[in-house]
Amino acid sequence: MTDAANTDRWIRWLNLVQLVLAGIIIMAPTVWMVLSSFKPSFEVTAYPPALIFTPTLENYVELTRTTPFLSYALNSLIVTVGSTALGLLFGIPAAFAVSWTRISWPAILTLAARMAPGTLFLLPWYVMFRQVGMIGSYTALILSHAVITLPIVIWVLLPSFDGIPRSVFEAAQVDGCSVTRILWRIALPLVASGVAVSAILAFVFSWNYFLFALVLSNGDTKTLIAAAFNFIGEGSTQWGALMAAATLIALPPLVLAALVQRWLVSGLTLGAVKG
Amino acid sequence: MSDAAATLAQDRQKLEMSALSAPAVIFTVAMIAFPVVYTVWLGFQNFSSTGKQSFAGLANYSKLVSDYEFWHGLWVTIALYVLSLVLQLVFGVWLALVLFHAKRLPGIVRSLFISPFMMPPVVAGMMWLVILDPSLGAANYVLQTFGLPPSDWLASPTWVIPTVALIDSWQWTPYVALIVLGGLQSLPPSVYEAAQIDGASPFKTFQRITLPLLLPTIVTAAILRSVDLLRFFDIIYITTQGGPGNASNTLNIYGFRVGFEFFNIGYASALMLTLTAIVFGAVLAFNRLRGAVAW
Numbered sequence: 001m002t003d004a005a006n007t008d009r010w011i012r013w014l015n016l017v018q019l020v021l022a023g024i025i026i027m028a029p030t031v032w033m034v035l036s037s038f039k040p041s042f043e044v045t046a047y048p049p050a051l052i053f054t055p056t057l058e059n060y061v062e063l064t065r066t067t068p069f070l071s072y073a074l075n076s077l078i079v080t081v082g083s084t085a086l087g088l089l090f091g092i093p094a095a096f097a098v099s100w101t102r103i104s105w106p107a108i109l110t111l112a113a114r115m116a117p118g119t120l121f122l123l124p125w126y127v128m129f130r131q132v133g134m135i136g137s138y139t140a141l142i143l144s145h146a147v148i149t150l151p152i153v154i155w156v157l158l159p160s161f162d163g164i165p166r167s168v169f170e171a172a173q174v175d176g177c178s179v180t181r182i183l184w185r186i187a188l189p190l191v192a193s194g195v196a197v198s199a200i201l202a203f204v205f206s207w208n209y210f211l212f213a214l215v216l217s218n219g220d221t222k223t224l225i226a227a228a229f230n231f232i233g234e235g236s237t238q239w240g241a242l243m244a245a246a247t248l249i250a251l252p253p254l255v256l257a258a259l260v261q262r263w264l265v266s267g268l269t270l271g272a273v274k275g
Numbered sequence: 276m277s278d279a280a281a282t283l284a285q286d287r288q289k290l291e292m293s294a295l296s297a298p299a300v301i302f303t304v305a306m307i308a309f310p311v312v313y314t315v316w317l318g319f320q321n322f323s324s325t326g327k328q329s330f331a332g333l334a335n336y337s338k339l340v341s342d343y344e345f346w347h348g349l350w351v352t353i354a355l356y357v358l359s360l361v362l363q364l365v366f367g368v369w370l371a372l373v374l375f376h377a378k379r380l381p382g383i384v385r386s387l388f389i390s391p392f393m394m395p396p397v398v399a400g401m402m403w404l405v406i407l408d409p410s411l412g413a414a415n416y417v418l419q420t421f422g423l424p425p426s427d428w429l430a431s432p433t434w435v436i437p438t439v440a441l442i443d444s445w446q447w448t449p450y451v452a453l454i455v456l457g458g459l460q461s462l463p464p465s466v467y468e469a470a471q472i473d474g475a476s477p478f479k480t481f482q483r484i485t486l487p488l489l490l491p492t493i494v495t496a497a498i499l500r501s502v503d504l505l506r507f508f509d510i511i512y513i514t515t516q517g518g519p520g521n522a523s524n525t526l527n528i529y530g531f532r533v534g535f536e537f538f539n540i541g542y543a544s545a546l547m548l549t550l551t552a553i554v555f556g557a558v559l560a561f562n563r564l565r566g567a568v569a570w
Binding site: 091119143150 | 288289291292293294295296298299300302303304306307308309310311313314317369370373374376377382384385386387388389390391393394395396397398399401402403404405406410411413416445449477502505506508509512513527530531534535540543544547548550551554555558
């Protein structure tokens with residue numbers, strides 16, 4: 001074997017070792033969380049930490065018994081689905097118009113929400129929603145979370161709409177199609193996969209968002225993420241239940257993200273990088 | 276078609292286009308533009324402990340200049356920002372190179388690598404809270420196994436900022452890596468071939484060719500991370516609430532507490548506008564830098 005081939009093999013091995021190392025660092029905490037959620041209560045806090053144990057569902061049972069976990073989950077689902085739907089409803093036509101006219105300020109305007117700290121909006125919202133008695137309402141939560149979903153939908157869909165050849169639209173126009181009709185009948189079916197990716201990303205980031213629900217929800221409308229705080233308060237001695245809660249909260253976004261991982265990167269950078 | 280009819284059709288199209296973006300624009304003005312203007316107004320108001328409101332002029336801003344907690348928060352924000360950004364960029368580029376040379380990435384591996392930043396930051400905070408527990412956590416056990424002294428992590432005023440930076444970097448380094456990987460994959464292969472013919476070492480190739488060509492992508496990643504890092508909130512609020520003491524009290528956490536724990540809405544508005552100006556300033560600066568390193 002030649003020297004060059006030897007070096008090549010050696011480099012490939014080195015790369016594999018680094019890849020495995022990175023994988024372990026990335027995975028270990030999550031694996032530990034999931035493992036801890038299945039540990040019997042006396043073994044969760046065992047020191048040295050136990051790697052081998054008899055798995056049990058007692059933490060999950062405890063969680064649903066002692067906290068209104070399922071109603072929090074339902075709140076999360078209502079707010080997330082509502083804000084994702086609102087983001088799609090407003091975002092799809094806007095992205096289409098921006099792509100067609102090349103007038104980009106509406107898209108850039110929505111990005112402001114991506115840059116400013118959430119508290120900047122939360123202060124005036126709080127004052128305004130309080131005046132009209134909407135603190136704690138699903139409406140307030142859905143509206144506030146739509147601020148997160150709208151720019152995601154617009155910026156993920158923009159490149160998809162840009163990718164449709166102009167001649168398709170022009171031909172339809174000559175046939176006398178109105179712009180709205182072109183959007184719903186011709187353009188939308190062509191970007192269906194983009195719509196799916198934008199909907200999933202909007203769902204994930206709305207589900208994950210913490211700050212707004214922390215202030216705008218009440219005991220009845222609290223989302224899972226906002227309630228996470230309660231689990232910690234109660235759970236300093238109940239790590240098992242805490243990790244069960246963390247595992248369940250993380251499950252929906254992780255499953256959804258895995259479904260569309262191939263298309264995620266360009267969407268996540270809001271079009272900054274063509275992945 | 277006559278000129279008049281063509282103009283009419285064009286006007287009609289313009290109108291239809293405006294109608295399409297109108298819902299998004301109206302929503303954004305109502306939920307963002309108007310509230311921000313309102314915040315500017317709130318910043319000139321004084322809210323007494325009984326909820327009474329009065330015009331305060333620039334009092335909130337002069338208070339800010341002499342407020343020790345503000346300057347401390349600014350320092351915490353910047354320290355956490357710089358530390359996290361450097362960690363994430365350095366390890367992000369490293370991870371991108373490793374992934375790039377692995378050539379074929381099965382979907383399951385990719386899902387694995389995006390899992391940290393797809394989960395809620397709040398969940399990341401919860402799990403690291405347990406792992407980093409000073410007396411029973413797994414992290415200290417690992418340290419001691421390697422003969423290293425245990426740490427108080429989040430409970431130590433000295434180590435809380437590096438620890439939070441470490442948690443955030445665990446979550447977001449793969450994100451930076453995927454952006455940089457995108458940049459690597461779009462580089463023209465011809466530049467490498469030229470370097471190979473010239474007999475350049477892998478390290479030299481990276482330093483002289485790959486890195487300069489990647490800089491615009493790295494700056495893009497830096498912008499995206501800056502926006503999040505300067506308004507750091509979730510992980511700190513879940514794990515330390517700004518503690519121990521005020522050791523991790525970032526401007527965003529401080530502003531939130533002034534507004535929603537002490538209900539001093541006016542002063543909180545002044546704090547948040549200042550933080551927003553800092554974020555926009557950083558983005559503008561990086562945008563200039565991106566212009567300078569473009570090729």
